Amino acid sequence: MSDSSSIRKDERFDVVVIGAGVIGLSSAYHMKSENTDLRIIVLDETGAAGQGDTAKSAGAFRNVFTSDVNRLLAGSSIDFYGHIQKDLGFNLDLKYSGYLWLLADKQFRRLENVVESMRREGIQLRIWEKKDLKDMINGVNLEFGENDEEAGIIKAENVVKGLQGIKCGVVSPDLIAKFYEQEFRKIGGTIRYNTKVGSLLLEPRARLGIPSEPLIWQDKKISGVKTAAGTIVADTVVVAAGCRADRLLDPIGIDARFRPRKRQIFSLRSPKIEALLNTKGFNEYDMLPFTITPRAGVFIRPEPTERGFWVGAADELGRSFRFEEEPQAERDYYTYSIYPVLSKYFPQFMDVSPTNMWAGLYDVNTLDAIPYLFEEDGAIVVSGLSGSGIMKADAVGRMVTALYEKKEYANLYGGKEIRVARLGINERDVGIERFVL
Amino acid sequence: MSDSSSIRKDERFDVVVIGAGVIGLSSAYHMKSENTDLRIIVLDETGAAGQGDTAKSAGAFRNVFTSDVNRLLAGSSIDFYGHIQKDLGFNLDLKYSGYLWLLADKQFRRLENVVESMRREGIQLRIWEKKDLKDMINGVNLEFGENDEEAGIIKAENVVKGLQGIKCGVVSPDLIAKFYEQEFRKIGGTIRYNTKVGSLLLEPRARLGIPSEPLIWQDKKISGVKTAAGTIVADTVVVAAGCRADRLLDPIGIDARFRPRKRQIFSLRSPKIEALLNTKGFNEYDMLPFTITPRAGVFIRPEPTERGFWVGAADELGRSFRFEEEPQAERDYYTYSIYPVLSKYFPQFMDVSPTNMWAGLYDVNTLDAIPYLFEEDGAIVVSGLSGSGIMKADAVGRMVTALYEKKEYANLYGGKEIRVARLGINERDVGIERFVL
Known part of the structure; x- marks a missing residue:
């Protein structure tokens, strides 16, 4: 466990991931695994992996959906968790108990x-x-x-x-988070716990030294995060902060798209x-x-x-x-x-x-209960998991990676592909979930 | 101007409209005009018509849109305002100045x-x-x-x-609000100013006298509003409270769908x-x-x-x-x-x-910047006007009326029709606004 006091002023990383829940850790792991040279840091205000709302989950999963997006996200993630437990020997307390x-x-x-x-x-x-x-x-x-x-x-x-x-059952969300944490660290990823992000850094691409920058006519970019222990500068900030995302995104006028x-x-x-x-x-x-x-x-x-x-x-x-x-x-x-x-x-x-x-x-997500994933001026936002984040975390992490790499399609575990923009805003295309009771 | 102290406990109306801005007043006027026997009351926390964000508007209107919904809402409303000023002789300071x-x-x-x-x-x-x-x-x-x-x-x-x-120009939002106020009162509508709605009343359809009602297994309905001066019971509550809508809807778990x-x-x-x-x-x-x-x-x-x-x-x-x-x-x-x-x-x-x-x-409305209009368990919510509420208020008021009357289509001024569900959530169909600069 790192102490936040070890952060120096204006550290630089390629990517900052906010949130060490299943979504943040899956994203960080897949980004790093696909781009091993990337300097990625995960920040979390709690003291360990998956200790936020991940830990409060009912820890159940299902592949029973009518929306093909839901089937792809949950189905491939469940298969990957099965692979972790069966082939990699990392116990997730996963049981296909139905x-x-x-x-x-x-x-x-x-x-x-x-x-x-x-x-x-x-x-x-x-x-x-x-x-x-x-x-x-x-x-x-x-x-x-x-x-x-x-x-x-x-x-x-x-x-x-x-x-x-x-192909439904129960699993330990905590152990899924720990798996990604372990694997992410193995390949050189950095995680800092007890480190709360106070705000996102929104900066003009060309700073002029005028009061109230960034001004409305300046091109702007989210260029890092501020924490109590200093600023971390990054090209990309992945906001995987669950219900805390709006506290970071509201001040810069990006709708986190959840309640x-x-x-x-x-x-x-x-x-x-x-x-x-x-x-x-x-x-x-x-x-x-x-x-x-x-x-x-x-x-x-x-x-x-x-x-x-x-x-x-x-x-x-x-x-x-x-x-x-x-x-x-x-x-x-x-x-x-x-x-x-x-x-x-x-x-x-x-x-x-x-x-x-x-x-x-x-x-x-009160619109369609399927996750949102979009990029806006240096931030990648993943939100609206609507209580089914655990069972979709692996696929979502792979889609975050594809979005970061500006790929049109993400390769999910098991070989299926999904168009990244399907979880976005402008070209959103998530099908209709008719299995609602 | 009525004093809120004149409200007795548990007054009953058929419809309570929250908000005496252009949207609330247009809705109240059209509902009453189409259903003259309805007992409708409009409540507003300010002291006069259109004194909330209506009064802060830039007071400009345009019919230049690519989304046919935008064209229908703005076009027909602008025509109606022209009719008010030219044919009915009620000055709105409306000028087709472009x-x-x-x-x-x-x-x-x-x-x-x-x-x-x-x-x-x-x-x-x-x-x-x-x-x-x-x-x-x-x-x-x-x-x-x-x-x-x-x-x-x-x-x-x-x-x-x-x-x-x-067919664009400037208009006085304040005068539009005053027009609807005057006409609504003429046909017997009630308005109470200086009356802030503290909360919506969500009640079980069959009360049992158990603690914490309504419970999750009870059928529920929004059945009125609470104000400092007492409760007003109504079959339908129209929430036209602009940016204050989420303060009323969040506590009962309805997403007001705007930021x-x-x-x-x-x-x-x-x-x-x-x-x-x-x-x-x-x-x-x-x-x-x-x-x-x-x-x-x-x-x-x-x-x-x-x-x-x-x-x-x-x-x-x-x-x-x-x-x-x-x-x-x-x-x-x-x-x-x-x-x-x-x-x-x-x-x-x-x-x-x-x-x-x-x-x-x-x-x-960060999704498509076109208004939302939906009914949920006794509440009609109109929200997400996104700064173009003045120029759409007449059409929106007619659509609120059609939704209240459970009609599939609303008749807009000028004779055109629009399917009410197009502004809803499940069957939302608002076209794409490509005229964005």
Whole structure:
């Protein structure tokens, strides 16, 4: 761990990457790996790799999307993570334990065509009958009587089918970050932790010594960053700062193109729920897939090493857009918003309280929920990961590299290509994501 | 002027419109005019119509656009303003005095095709030769010698042509707002000034009396607004609050889809510049058109009643996105950013200092600079006017009305139709604006 006091004034690098989360580290690693002579420095205000919102993630991944961009970004990244763990022997706690969407009748009928079209694109999906789900999942409650008042209040609909994404599962975001950190350092990359970037340096290309420079008629360029310990000058600044990006980009008038929204995770352990951990039939690990209920996106994620589950939800309207330095999980949110749904479908959670909880911030792209990647006057901005950054980080890092190299296409892991401008603004072309529940 | 203390608790209206700027008042007027039984109330924190950013506008309008949506919105609104002034006898200080773009060679060549395509769409344009411009515009400087060091520093390029938009000109935004206010009141509309909306009311459709409602599994609806003087309940809330919209929408998790950016205007009066006011040949008023220089969007707008000019600029990179309650114009901005360009092309401005200056906020849509209009759970949001709200306010008000009435198309003044969803999010279809200088 480097100390920020070691930064001298006006150090020079070719590239400064702001943010040592999965996106910043993947970008730094791929840029350096493709351009070994480049002097690249990664800066992060925390003390280690992936300790910002990367660490707050639910650590799940899926390749189940209708947008071909989503499939390319997530699919190739997941394959690369599999390669890291299997071929390179770097453990990521990655398990293809699957995603399991429990579907109400209306949802299933709406998705039938979507499922077919995804299958044609090679996405492995399995549909389970209600009877199978009942047999396989300990204690699960899929049907509610007409007199079930609670079910009526929370509008818990009967589940008719289960949809399993096979090439989906769980992974440790922290370990992905550590992999990129290790590899980036191996090839000579520099990382400084505990180093907060205060602002971007916007300078006229030709300084005149006039007050208030840069003036409106001057050609300008982002030419580095200011930190408490001094200025770092660079030709290119990669802004991979997640929900902190707007604090850097707003002052120079570049829209970071996301809104910050808190997402909470509650960790639950209890002898009552242990049986649910051992669920046979869905995968080789005999564990429950990452399972999503039909109401409000309430999900449960097995965490076998903790002998428990993480649970959360995908709330939208009513959940404010707001930046907080240290977002806190709210016990009331568990009690009143998540618990009624969770305990309805999984009665074994009844009276189980969270033993731990935490909150992170999503940088939500409210336009299409697919990342933005664009270059503007010396800055490369990658933003709007919308909570699916972990599962797309490898592809995004390769696209950052291609954008830096002014290549039209990025080569993703596995050999597929993607046009870099598809994630940009003017020529944005990200398809339509119709797999939304 | 109503006092906010006259609001009783839990008043009920059919529609609350937040904001008595041109957009809010046009929307309220058209909604009420089409649905005379509707109980509509307009709320504004200032003391009179159009006293927010409407009043800070440069008060200019143009129909010169390549996007058909821009042409429809501005063209039909301008026609309606002409109708108000000519046929209804309500003075708006509207003059078809023209826009005049002074074009450097590169700009002209880039725009030649664009000009042709706009002409095919019926936009009246006139191209002036350099010689004509020199003869017509008192003291204008269109060519700079190679030894002109100042011109070199600010990169003042030689002007080769002038492009005049004929159906363009100046208008008083304040008077447009007053027109809608008067007409809205005539047909029974209610307006309350000095009434600040503190928050939107987001409520479950069925309240249960549980803490932290609305919960994530409850169906929710925006059902009114809270003000210091009490709650106003309404079926529909129209958010036409300009740069204040995100303060209302962020807390309930709706993206207002704009970034706030300060724009400044400097008012100049001096005997030295009076001759420029009387410029013959461009229009029936023998006045200089609203004239845009080739550098940094520096413009001059004749203000004959003040015997002077308003000047400003269209800066982008380096001009922060930031909300300020009371944005202030900066004298240094005039001195170092505007003045060098202005006095280069118009030497009569040399040593003339602003006698007055003010600043407003643009609500910039950084995606395509064309307004957003969408409905979400009881709220109709109109935002991202991007500094061209005055010239589009009438059409936008009619589209708000159509959206409220759940009509697919809005009828604009003059008989043309536009699909309401074209300004929305999911089916957004606004064409490409290629007339950007």
